[in-house]
Amino acid sequence: MQTARPRSWLERNHSEIAIVDRYRLLIDAVRDYAIFMLEPGGRVASWNPGARRIKGYFSDEIIGTHFSVFYTSDEIASGKPEQLLEAAAFHGRVEDEGWRVRKDGSRFWANVVITAVRDDKNALVGFAKITRDLTERRRLEALERAHVASALVEQARENEQKRIARELHDDLGQRIAALKMALGLRGTEFASALPAQTRAERQAVAQIGPQIDALAVAVRRIAADLRPAVLDDLGLEAALEWLAEDFGGRYGVAVQCELDVSEPDLGEFASTALFRVVQEALTNVARHARAHHVTIALKNDGNQCRFRISDDGAGFDPLSVSRPDAFGLIGMRERIVQLGGSLTVEGRPGAGVTLSAAFRLPVDIRTAAANAER
Template sequence: MLSADGEVVSWNAGAERFKGYTPDEIIGTHFSAFYTPEDRANGVPHRALYQARTTGKFEDEGWRVRKDGSLFWASVVIDPIFGADDELLGYTKITRDITEKRRTAEALHASEERFRLLVQSVTDYAIYMLSPAGLITNWNEGARRIKRLDFDDVKGSHFSRFYTDEDKRNGIPGKALRTAERDGRYETEGWRVRGDGTRFWAHVVIDPVFDSARQLIGFAKITRDITERREAALMLERTREALQQSQKLEAIGKLTGGIAHDFNNLLNVICSGIDLLRATPSDTTKHRRIMDSMERAAQRGAALTGQLLAFARQQPLALELLDINHVIASFEAVLRRAIPSSARFVIEKAHVGTVRTDVSQFESALLNLVINARDALNDDGTISLETRQVILGDNEIDHLPAGIYALITVGDDGTGMAPEVAARALEPFFTTKAVGKGTGLGLSQVYGLMQQSGGHLVIKSALGQGTCISLYFPAQEAELGAEPEAPSLDKALVVDDQPDVLDMTVAIFQSLGYDAIAANSGAEAMHLLQQHRDIKVLFTDVVMPDMNGVVLAQAARELAPEMKILLTSGYMSGPLREQFGNGLAQFELITKPYRLADVAKRLRAATT
C-alpha cells in the first residue's frame, strides 16, 4: 500500500523477497526508490500516480531497482483508493518480477527475426506462406526472383495463379493442399508459370502448419526452379541412348564375319537347290526334299535377321521385370555367333528369379562382355556364361545392401589384364585394343546399366589367367498376379559342331517340349553332362573334330544309364559302321537331313 503522497505504508513477504527490503527498512520511503535514476529524472513515478488517480488504474512494464542495486523487469499495477466524498486515501500497488518472461520473449523475438532474415535472404528457393484457403500471406526474396513478382503484386491472391491452365482445369492446386493436410506433406515436380507468363520446371514442397490445438492455420510452400537440371538430365539421357545405340552397331559390326559365314551357307543351300531343281525337272520326290532344305535355310536366315534387327533397333530405355535366364536363352544364338568355332562357349544357368533392368541394354551388355572375352582368347580357349543366385551381407560387394542378388558372370581363360589396366577398364573410351578395334565404351556401358539397375559390376583379372566379369542385380520378388511358373521340362542336350544345324536342332527339341541345351563340341557336351545331371536325352552328331559322338554317347551312358541317346550324321550308316564298329550299334542312329516327325519317332524308339 502507498499513501496518497506515494510513500510505502505496508509491505508483504513477496515484496521483501524480490526487492530485498525488510518492512522496517522501506515503510515511510517514497515508492520512487524502486525506479531507475533515468525514470525518476523523467517523472515516471509521478505520472504513474497521476494516471492511476485520474483514470482509475495504471499498468506498465519496465526496469525496477532492488536494494542491492540490481535491476529486474517488473509488471506493475497501481489502483487508487478513495474514501467518502471521493477523498484519495492512497494506492494499492502490485508488482511482479517477469524478468525471465521478458528474456524468453526477447530470445523468441530474436530467433524469429533471425529466421525472417534467413528466409528473406534465400534467393534460390521461393519460400512463402499460404492461408488455409491457399491465399498468399508472405513472400521471400527467392519467390520474388523466381516468380518475378513483388509481394504487393501477389499478396492475398490464390497460389494457383502460378499453375498452368491445364493443371488448374484438373484441380491440381486444390489436390495439393488436401494432400498436404491429409498426409502431412505434398511433393511433386511440374511446369509452373512466372509473373511474365514464361514457364519453368519446378520442384514443389507444401507442408501444413498447425497450431497447438492441431488446427490448420496455413501452409508453408517451397518452390525451386530446376529447369536447367531437368534439361541437363534429359540431355544426358539422350546422350546415353545415343552411346547405347552406337555400342549396338559396333557389336553388330564385330559379328559381321560370323553372320556373313552363316548367310553364305544359307544362300548356298538355296542357290544349289535352284540348280538341282533346274537339272531334274521331272523328279517330284527329289524336288520336295530340295525345297524342304531351301525352306529351312530361308527360315534360318529370317530368324537370324529378326534377331539382329530386334537387337539393333533403337528404343527408349525402360526398366522392367525380366527373367534373366529366359533373356539369355532367346539371345544365345547371337552370342554364339560372336565366338569363333575354335573356342568353347559354356553356358550354365541356375535359378535366379527376376531382376529389374532394361532388356535391350542387358542384351548389349552380354554381347559386349562375350566379344571382349573372345578378343582376349588366343586361337582357342573357353568362354563361360553362368547365372546363379547369391545372398550378400551389407556392403559385402561395394555399397550394396544385404539381400538376394542374381549373379551373372562372363569369364574367359585368355590373356587377362594387369592391375593398372583392370583399374581403368570401366573408364569411357579407355581401351587397350588397336585403333579401329574398339571404342572403349563396352565396359562403361555395362557399368552404366548396373548403376541404372541398382546393382554393381566386379572385375577379377590377372595376366595370363583370364578375366571374370560379375554382374550383381538385386533379385525382385514376383509381382502380385503374375503368371504361375510353368512346370519344369525334361532337359535335352543337343550337340553339333555346325552352328546352323545346332540352332535348328535346338528349335526342334524345344518344339517337342524339351528344355534344350546346346553344345558345339564333344568336350563342351561332357562338361554340361557333368554339370546337369538331370539331362534326360542326348542327341549328338557322330563326326566331330575333338570327340566323336560315339565316345560321347558311351561316356554319357556311364554317367546316366537311364538317359535316352540318339546319334545323327550326314554320312550313310554303312561307312559309319565300318569306322566305328560295334560302338555305333549300341545306339539309335538317324541320318541327316531329318525332320521334326523323324526325331519324335526315333526318340520314342530310342533304347535306354
C-alpha cells in the first residue's frame, strides 16, 4: 500500500508559484478591463495590459503614482478618490460610474469597482480596482434614447398634422362651403342691387365665387398634404395611388404603381412612414430629376415588406457630399431605419435614381423605437 508522502516545502512553494503565475497570466490576458492594485494610501501598485489599453499609461509610468490622476479636476477638488477608498475600506467594496481621464487628457465613461484587500489578520493591505470603459455603451444608450424620442416626436407630429388637417377640412372647409352657398343664393340679388353705372363693382362681385372655389381647393390641398384622409379612410395602397395620380397631374410625369400592400395591414406607423417616404421621393423627382417616368413598387408578403421607387431623370451621385441643409434623404433614411430596414440610394448623373428598402413585419411604434437603436 502506498502511503501519502507529506509535500516538501519546495513542492508546495512550486505549486503556489504556479497558482500565482496563473493568476498573473489571467490578469495579463484581460484586455477589456483595467485590473490593478492600489496601496492602502492610493498609489498604483500593479498594472495590467487592459489598464494600459484603457488608460494609456505604461506600467513604469504609472506605478507609484496616486490613482487620483485618473479623475477629473472637479472630482479631485471634491475629494472623490479618497472618499471612494474610505467607502471601500469601510464596506469592503464600492462601485462607481463616471468620467475618468486618460493619459492624453481625453475622457472615458467608466464603471469602477474598488475592493478592499485584507490579510488574514484583517489588516488593510491595499485595494483591487477594476475599471471598464463604457463610453461606447453610453453613446449607444444616448443614441437609443434619441431614436426613441425621435420616433415619438414623429408620431406626435403626425397626430398634430392629422388634427390640423381635420380642423381645416371640417371647420374651415365647411365655412367656405357655406359662404359659397350664401353667395350663390344672394349673389344675383347683390349684383342687381348695384346701380347700372358700377360695372367694375359688378365684375368684382362676379369674381368672388371663383375666388371662393379656389380657396376651397387650396384648403383641401393643404389638408391633404398635412394628412391625406385617404390614408386613414382607404389605406396605404389607395393613398399611394392618389399621391401618384396627383403628382402625375401636377407635374406631367407618368407614375406607374406596382402595389401589393393591402393584406395583412401594415399598421398605422409603417403606412404613414411609407407614405411620407414616397411623398418626399416624389418631391425630389419634381425638384431635381426632370424625369418622364417614375415607378413606385411596394410588396407586402406578410413577413416582409419591400419598397422601391425609381425615376429616369437627371440622377446624381449619392456618394457626393450632400448639402448641409438637405434633409429629405436623411428623413427618408430615418423613417426606414425605424421600420427596421435601411434605405439604399442608387444613382448616377444622367441615369436616374432608385431608392429601395426592405423591412420585416410587423412594425409598431415600440419596434420602431427599438429598430432605431440599431
